[in-house]
Amino acid sequence: MPSVDTPCRLHYTTSVLIDGHIAIDTGGLAYLRTVEEQRQVDHILLTHSHIDHIGGLPIFIDNTYQPTPQCPEIYAGSATWDSLEKHIFNDLIWPNLDRIGGTEAPFYRKHVVDAHRSFTVGKYQVTPIPMEHIVPTLGYLLEDETGSVLFAWDTAPFPEFVKMIDSISNLKAIFLDASFPNKLGWLAEKSQHTTPSQFGRMVEQVPANVRVIAMHLKPGHHDELIEELQQLNLPNLEVACSETLYEI
Ligand SMILES: [Zn+2]
Numbered sequence: 081m082p083s084v085d086t087p088c089r090l091h092y093t094t095s096v097l098i099d100g101h102i103a104i105d106t107g108g109l110a111y112l113r114t115v116e117e118q119r120q121v122d123h124i125l126l127t128h129s130h131i132d133h134i135g136g137l138p139i140f141i142d143n144t145y146q147p148t149p150q151c152p153e154i155y156a157g158s159a160t161w162d163s164l165e166k167h168i169f170n171d172l173i174w175p176n177l178d179r180i181g182g183t184e185a186p187f188y189r190k191h192v193v194d195a196h197r198s199f200t201v202g203k204y205q206v207t208p209i210p211m212e213h214i215v216p217t218l219g220y221l222l223e224d225e226t227g228s229v230l231f232a233w234d235t236a237p238f239p240e241f242v243k244m245i246d247s248i249s250n251l252k253a254i255f256l257d258a259s260f261p262n263k264l265g266w267l268a269e270k271s272q273h274t275t276p277s278q279f280g281r282m283v284e285q286v287p288a289n290v291r292v293i294a295m296h297l298k299p300g301h302h303d304e305l306i307e308e309l310q311q312l313n314l315p316n317l318e319v320a321c322s323e324t325l326y327e328i
């Protein structure tokens with residue numbers, strides 16, 4: 081398991097793959113593994129419309145499309161769907177796949193999700209959680225009978241965090257935004273991300289048996305971010321590494 085001491089591949093874009101078939105965000109999804117492995121991804125949860133999170137989506141759909149009624153189920157908030165339809169699947173940046181695929185050979189199935197309204201994906205109950213970001217953004221809480229994991233990016237410190245830590249049953253891990261070093265606090269504030277010092281204040285109430293995994297470190301500031309995160313002296317802190325398997 082990588083810790084803050086382990087050299088880590090950079091976080092150029094964001095996507096997390098769960099059990100080989102559920103993706104949260106699609107930044108790099110189209111560029112990793114084989115097409116057959118990409119075809120196993122049947123559920124996609126999108127946090128928000130920024131390019132480092134949705135950039136791989138058109139290519140992923142292109143890579144994996146088969147003209148059958150089977151297609152990936154995509155879940156996102158209404159603002160994210162509006163952006164995708166207006167600015168990506170608009171016949172300019174990428175074809176309007178809804179129009180081309182129709183209902184017999186769809187490219188994807190659209191699900192609009194709302195904050196706090198839970199739904200089921202495979203064996204998980206999924207609850208969208210509102211983040212604090214410059215566009216409407218949802219984090220996701222995934223729960224099954226063995227435990228819960230919170231995926232929380234892109235975000236500034238968000239109001240529900242402390243309440244959630246107290247109320248989530250059997251919380252095992254939190255993946256949390258740590259985007260900009262402390263000296264760029266002004267940029268974190270304007271772009272609504274989290275610095276290591278804010279990160280430290282957020283997680284100080286988190287029980288020591290919960291893994292806290294820093295995400296979304298801006299590649300240009302990676303080493304400085306690692307140093308500042310290490311200085312927090314949190315025994316349960318890890319830094320997310322690309323292409324690393326987390327067993328939770
Ligand atoms: Zn963002």
Ligand SMILES: [Zn+2]
Pocket residue numbers: 094130132133234296
């Ligand atoms: Zn981002």
